[in-house]
Amino acid sequence: xxxxxxxxxxxxxxxxxxDDDGPVFRAPWEAHAFAMxxxxxxxxxxxxxxxxxxxxxxIKRAQAAGDPDTGETYxxxxxxxxxxxxxxxxxxxxxxxxxxxxxxxxxADRTPHGKPIELKPExxx
Numbered sequence: 001x002x003x004x005x006x007x008x009x010x011x012x013x014x015x016x017x018x019d020d021d022g023p024v025f026r027a028p029w030e031a032h033a034f035a036m037x038x039x040x041x042x043x044x045x046x047x048x049x050x051x052x053x054x055x056x057x058x059i060k061r062a063q064a065a066g067d068p069d070t071g072e073t074y075x076x077x078x079x080x081x082x083x084x085x086x087x088x089x090x091x092x093x094x095x096x097x098x099x100x101x102x103x104x105x106x107x108a109d110r111t112p113h114g115k116p117i118e119l120k121p122e123x124x125x
């Protein structure tokens with residue numbers, strides 16, 4: 001796809017955030033999820049065809065459950081796909097992923113705005 005075609009495609013969806021150079025991430029966690037997927041692919045955890053099929057399946061599942069598919073939830077699907085592949089490939093169990101997610105939420109709740117979030121043993125309950 002040419003850069004002109006890509007720009008036209010993203011311009012047709014007003015909910016996609018962008019700057020003068022094109023689409024941007026809505027929040028830092030989206031960029032982190034994107035980078036994690038690239039890194040895991042580069043390390044051979046999954047192939048791009050596996051990734052594309054898993055992401056398409058996740059989006060279809062979400063749409064069947066009522067997701068409006070307006071672009072705002074795209075990286076939620078990306079993250080769910082990433083978590084599913086990490087668990088199915090044995091990189092980390094679903095339980096471990098949930099344990100760290102919950103610890104991260106706890107750490108974020110106790111961290112003042114603007115300060116870096118640091119996981120501590122007490123965040124794991």
